[in-house]
Amino acid sequence: MPNGLFQQAVKSCPIKTSLFRRALFCAVLLPVLAPSAGAQEDSGATFRIESKLVNLFVNVTDRNGSIVGGLTKDDFKILEDGRPQEIAVFERESAMPLSLILAIDTSASTAIDRTRERDASKTFIHALMREQDQMSLIEFATFVNLLVPFTNKVGQLDHGLNSLKGGDATALYDAIYAASDSLASKKGRKVLVIVSDGGDTAKNSTYDDALEHALRGEVMIYSIIDVPIEASAGRDLGGEHALITLAEQTGGKSFYAEQGGLDKAFAKVSDDLRTQYMIGYYPHKQEPGISFHRVSVTVPRAAAEQFNIRYKAGYYSEPPEQPKRRVPID
Numbered sequence: 001m002p003n004g005l006f007q008q009a010v011k012s013c014p015i016k017t018s019l020f021r022r023a024l025f026c027a028v029l030l031p032v033l034a035p036s037a038g039a040q041e042d043s044g045a046t047f048r049i050e051s052k053l054v055n056l057f058v059n060v061t062d063r064n065g066s067i068v069g070g071l072t073k074d075d076f077k078i079l080e081d082g083r084p085q086e087i088a089v090f091e092r093e094s095a096m097p098l099s100l101i102l103a104i105d106t107s108a109s110t111a112i113d114r115t116r117e118r119d120a121s122k123t124f125i126h127a128l129m130r131e132q133d134q135m136s137l138i139e140f141a142t143f144v145n146l147l148v149p150f151t152n153k154v155g156q157l158d159h160g161l162n163s164l165k166g167g168d169a170t171a172l173y174d175a176i177y178a179a180s181d182s183l184a185s186k187k188g189r190k191v192l193v194i195v196s197d198g199g200d201t202a203k204n205s206t207y208d209d210a211l212e213h214a215l216r217g218e219v220m221i222y223s224i225i226d227v228p229i230e231a232s233a234g235r236d237l238g239g240e241h242a243l244i245t246l247a248e249q250t251g252g253k254s255f256y257a258e259q260g261g262l263d264k265a266f267a268k269v270s271d272d273l274r275t276q277y278m279i280g281y282y283p284h285k286q287e288p289g290i291s292f293h294r295v296s297v298t299v300p301r302a303a304a305e306q307f308n309i310r311y312k313a314g315y316y317s318e319p320p321e322q323p324k325r326r327v328p329i330d
Contacts, residue, residue, distance in 0.1 A: 052317075053088065054080075057189060057220060057251055058277040058297055059310045067275045068307060069093070071299065078281055079296040080314075089280030096278065098133040099150065099186035101179045102157075105196035105226075107141040107170040113226055113262075117195055118161045120262035124193075125157050128270045136182065138329065140175035141167020142202060146329045150182075171202035172239070176210035176221070176246070178327040184217035189276075191252070193222045193269060195262075199239025205327065207242055214250050215292075216316050222272070223247045223254040224265045251312035283317075291318040 056078070060068040073090035102125070104117060129135060129152060137148040137160040148160035176192065183190040192214070200207075214221055223243035247254040253272055255265040279297070286293070294314040299307055 053280045053282060054295075054315060055089075055218070056279045056281075056295060056297060056311050057094065058279055059251075059253075059272055059275065060277065060299070061308045061310075063306065063308075065308075067271070069275065071277065073279075075299050075301060076277075076279060077298045077300050078279065079298075080281075080283055080293050081287060081290065082296075083285050085281040085284055087279055087281055089278065091278040093274060094189065094276050094278040097188035098128075098130070098191060098273065099135075099183055099188060100128075100133065100191040100193060101136045101138060101183060103138045103140060103175045103179055103192060103194045103196075104164065105141070105170060105172070105194070106139045106164050106166050107201075108166060108168055109170070109197055110226065111166055114164060114166075116262055117226065118164060120266055121161050121195070122158055123263055124266035124270065125154055127267070128273070129154055129157075134186070137161065138175065138179060139164055140171050141165075142169040142171060143167070144171055144175050144178050144327065144329050150186075169201045170196070170199055171204060172196060172198075172200040172242075173205035173207060173210040174200075174202060174327045177205045177213045178329050180210075180213040180217040180219045181327070182329075183219050189273070190217065190219045191222065191273065192219050193224065194243065195224045195226055195257075196243065197227050197239070198225055198241075198243050200242075207246075211246060211249055212316075212320070214246070215312065215314070216320070218312075218315070219250060220252040220312070221246045221250045222252040222269045224257055224262065224269070225254060226257040226262065248310075249313045251310055253310065286317070292316050 058076075060071060062068055069092070071092070073087050076087065078085040078087060102121060104121065106114070110117070125135065131152060134150040134152055135157060136146070136150045137157055139145050139147055145165070147163055148156050151157065172194075175194070179192045183192065223246060225240050225243055227240070244254045253269075255268055257265050283293070292314055295311065297309050297311045299309065
């Protein structure tokens, strides 16, 4: 039996099939599809089960920033490490459950905006949350503090926002690392919304730590950059750039709060999450020995400059070389 037919048969298992049924399915098929020992020696065939579905959440806008809807599966082309991939799952305006962590910077540099951040966050929560969604609330300053565990009860989240406290340093990368840990085991779409003026002064986790952990957890980062004074000499432009690139690399987006205020920035995040394409594929012809696989999503029928297409940079297929450390959340 050709290798491709065997892989196709394995992939035909429904995505939501339990591990037991998938194992039973493969156990039944293996004796039927696998060649005899002699045949395998003659052909030199190597069999590999490729059963991990790679999910990409994709946003498409035009040159004016308007959302492009109505695209179909056939409009998209997917490459992994430069190799074309066949789209197996396609959904428009994904209704998948949303697991979201709202992380608010409560360091000393943001104290002036604390009330405004709290009120805008409440508006965002009430507008976004659906019955099938779960949200958690954390604050970060010198340390990362869990205010509300995952819940779909907006009243609990409101109460948590009323409990924001201040601190001196800014443990931004610790917050991203810890939030990615919490989101990694969730199903569906996993989103981290960060409200901060940029910069990490705690110096525990690094930018690379935070980015790798977010990508391993399949977490999309949305950065809301809240700079109290636009022309302030005290602005951390490097920190702002880090928030922008973290969003770009994970398939999210960044917004400056002064461009219409926090309410408008939160509204843009909400709109973005409601207008995503979900594209899934089973990796084909992966080169062995590569841990991080880069992906590319295009719409071939359109000129390159016509659409702005956002998606994560890639994904890790192998566990980290070093054991995962823990970032404590108080």
